[in-house]
Structure formats: C-alpha cells, structure tokens
Amino acid sequence: MTVAPVMGQRFTFVRPSALPGFGITLGFATTYLSLIVLLPLIVLVWRASALGFDGIWQVATTPRVLAALEVSFVTSALAALLNAVFGTLVAWVLVRYDFPGRRLLDAAVDLPFALPTAVAGIALAALYAPNGWIGALFAPWGIKIAFTPAGIFIALVFIGLPFVVRTVQPVLQDFECEVEEASATLGATRMQTVFRVVLPALVPALVTGVALAFARAVGEYGSVIFIAGNIPFVSEIAPLLIVTRLEEFDYAGASAIAVVMLTISFVALLIINSVQALSRRRYEGA
C-alpha cells in the first residue's frame, strides 16, 4: 500500500485522517509503552553494557548458556507448533458443535492463564514423574518424561494452549458458512472444504496465536523448573540460568543472558509478524 506523492502536496509524516485525536492517542500510547515496556528493557541493556559487547558475547557463547538457549527456544517452538494443531482443534470443537459441558470446556481453556505456574509445574511433575499416574505408564519402557526436555515440552504446551484457542476461536466464529456451502456446491468433499477453504482463512489468527504461545513459552519459568530436572546441558532453560546468576549476585552476567534472549525473541517475533502481514495483505487487499 504505497501512497503516490501528489504534486504540490507536501510530504507529511502522518497521513491525514478523519478520525480526531491522533496526536493525543499516539502520545499516550508511546508514553505508556515507554514506561511499561521500554524503560525496563533499557535498564536491562544498560546493566548488561557494563560488560561491553565482548563481555556479553563471552557470556552468551559459553557452552552451558548456548545449551540452555537451545533448550529454551527449540522446546518453545515445538510446543507452540503442537498447540497450533491441537489448539485449532479445540477451537473448532468449541465453535462448531453444541454438546453438554461445552461451556465448562470453554472455561477450562483459560485455566492455564489463571493458575500460578509453579502450581501447574508441581502438578505436572507429580503426574509425569516415573511414579506418577502417567509417568508410571511409560516407566516400564524406560521412557522418562519428567526431569527431561520432554517434561519441559509438556509444561510449555500446557501454558501455551489458551493463546492459540483464544485467537482462532473468534475468527472461526465469524466464518461465513456460505463460503463452506459454496465449496460444497462446487463439488468439494467435506475434507477438501476444511483444508482448502476454512483452515487457510484461519492462518493469520493462527500465526498470532502461535507467536503469543511461543513468546510466552520462551519466558516461562515457574512451571518448567519443577518438571525439568534442571540438568545443565540437558534440561536447563535460559530463564533458570538467569536466576542462578542473580543468586550468585552476578547481575551483569544475568543481564547479558537476558539481552541475548531478548534479541533472539525480538527477531523471531519480527519474522512471525512479517509473515503475518504478508498473509493478511491478501485478505484485505493491497
């Protein structure tokens, strides 16, 4: 969407709009964002800068930190992707079918939001430990879930689920059933309609949901530390490493890891957002 420059009209930074209040709302939004989000981040970067760029690089590239970063980002991405599939399925069931207990199920989706994450972590650890209900089923085959990366994965799936369900649900709700009917009159089977017509329409919402679930999972601490086992190089997540450094009063080291996490997350979210902008452009027209 490019605006062709009009002869004789001066370039303005803000395109004129009929809606009043642009100045005041923009001012408020930037101030608010600065206070709530940017200021703490600046302090963080400032703290880390005590080490200098080389110092940060040194901290970030120690094998233990690299391993923790890998565990954090890879598991978060996998958990977000699993949620993409099953979150969509849950949203589908909640929107498309009316069954007894639908409202209960709908409310239950938000529980991972409401529960203190430590509680969730303890509950999950109890379930998936080798002597827990589910862990005991896998123990005979020598499969360990709790206290391994698999345990981290399960905790992150748990906390990420609501994001996907809640972003996909409203879009699915507004989906015109005429479009599905049109597909049927054109000879498509039900499966073809779902995969070629309905799901593609959900993609922008789904991308948002996955991005949120991913971002949330990267920052998750409370639930993971109880189920992860926290073995360095195996199941230690980057946020835990930060806390460890803080407990050793190594503030600069902690903020150095934090800055690296921040950068990776920011780049990842930026990529996701541009993917989404591309897919949205089609719908709304350039």
Added chain:
Amino acid sequence: MQKASQLHDVTEMGDTTVDLGKGEPIAITAEGLAKSFPGVAAVNGIDLQVKPGELMALLGPSGSGKTTLLRLFAGLETPTAGRILFGDEDATHLPVRERRVGFMFQHYALFKHMSVAENVAYGLRVRPRRLRPSSAEIAKRAEELLELVQLPGLGRRYPAQLSGGQRQRVALARALAVEPRVLLLDEPFGALDAQVRRDLRRWLRELHDRTGHTTLFVTHDQEEALELADRVAILNRGRLEQLGHADDILDHPATPFVAGFVGDAIRLPVTVEAGWISLGRGKVPAPFQFPSGPAELFIRPSDLTLAHSTGHGTFMGKVVGTRRVGSARRAELVLEDGLPSVEVTLPLEHSVAKGEELHLNLLTMRLFQAR
C-alpha cells in the same frame, strides 16, 4: 475505484466462445416440496417446474420461502416432504456436491484467500484425480470464463481488490466452471447499487441467452423479476401464489396477494351490491355476475384517469398531496374518509391543488371476493 470502466463493459458482450460442456439443458421440478424449521413452515407444499433453458424468477416478500426453495433445489437444505427432480432423475437425496448446480450466493461467498483465477478454478481443482483436467487446462478455462464474465486479465487479483459488481461476476464464473446442469442465483444483484444492478441485469439476460442454462433466481425486486425472467413464480408464506409471464402477472393477478404485491397497488375494502361497487360518492360497475358482498379492490396509479364528464361509472377523489415521479406527476387522493389513499398519474402540465376534488374513471378492474 473502477466503476467508470465497469459500467460500460458490462453492457456489451464479448465474442468469446466458451464451451460450457453442460450438454442439453434439463428441467428442474419440485413436487409437493415442503421444508419446515422449528415453528415455521418455510416452504409449504410447492409444485413447480422450471423448463429446460428457462430463466425463472422466484419473487416474494421476505420470509416467503423463496430462498429456502432455492436452497432445497441446491441440496443445501433437506426437504421435510416432497421430491426434487433434475430432468427425470430423482435428486431429492442427492448430496450437494453431486448435484452439479451452479449456486451464486447473495454476498458472493468468494474464497478471500484465493486469487480470482484460483476461485474460478476451485471447482475443477477439487475433482477426483481421474476427472481433473491438467493444470494448464484448468488455467486456460479459468481465463476463458473470466473473459466470458467480462473480467479478462483480472485473474491475479484478490476478491478484496474488486468492486461489488466484479465480485458478483467472479462468483458467476466460479459457478459456471463446474459445468453446472442448472444455475441457482440467490438475490444476484441484491447487494449492488441501482446503476450497476441495471447493467448487470441486462448482461445476465444476454449471458443466459448465450449459454442456455436452466436458471432459477430469487429476488424481492418485482421490476427485476418481471423484466428479466421468462416466467415469474410469486411466493407468499411458503406457497406458490402464481406462476406466469410478466403480462399474466401484471394484467391477470390470480390471487389478492399477487394483485396487492405487484405494481404499487392499493387495496381498498369495498362492498358489491347487485353488480355495483360504491366508491367515492359514485358507483362503478362490478364484473359480470360478481357475487354481492364484501370484496377487495386493487388500484394501481395507472388504473385511474380523470373523467371528462360526471356521468355514470365515475367517482370523486379529494387531493391530499402531489409528488413528481419521473416524467409524470402523481396525485394522492382520498376517495372516502377512512379508506387508504390511492394515486392517480397526471400529465405534468396538469397542476392540482390540495383539497381539490377530481372526477375519476377506473380503467382496469382488479376485484376479489373478501375471504
């Protein structure tokens, strides 16, 4: 944004020849067709046949069951009673996707995430592999169909980038791509503005004459139905009131409902006594052997003229207002206190004042016994 070019390109047809491959047109028939929703009988026992190659309109007020009837033909609703025939084949329980109907939705129902060409090609792409043309053939056909609906070269756009009239034509091209046996159109011009509607209407008529599909379309616009269709079926409360050519419907309405529904008619409750109707301090002769008793008289603006004499068969009306309609003037008249006002069309140069009394003649008699 493209309105100017669109307006004249819809009025003239291109010379593209497209093989629609649909074979001979077939008749579609409803036999005692009924559909009830909880608490409502939307379609209440309808017998109707659209002849092969015919363009028929389903006309009725909202809630008359016209869209439900169309959806029953398409297989988007299951009838509660009755049968649907496509040609001689019983299609009552044929699934939607096997009916091969081209259905056009009122709000287009285009696939927003697909380009125009992908929308048109969809019906071919979803075919089972052994029936599916090659990609090159599909692309070629989509382009041909876009030319047929006067949108050549727009295949790469997305629906959001098109105007309403263009979207409607994409929807039609998409419906035609599957080589439908019949075309079913739900309020095809309902969401468009008046000018585009008129152009598209003429264009659709020409397209129909060229492609020869058996076509049934729903509308609530009587002008559209009467102008465009070979025959018009008038529906009211889930029943067929009248089926006929525009002339039959306008000149010989079969039921009081039809008489009141078409042609801006005003319904007057009157009494017939020994062959005469009392009206506005005068008397008008009733049709031959019309039984005495309460009756309903339907008067359209064109039914009344000014009387030159005050003789037999004339009556009086008092002017309560005038308005300009196109190239004529209409005066609103009250014949008797308590009756709804009627309208008479006057030449422009004839000016009348409020409160003036006019002598009138009734040219056409549309009288029904009160039920």
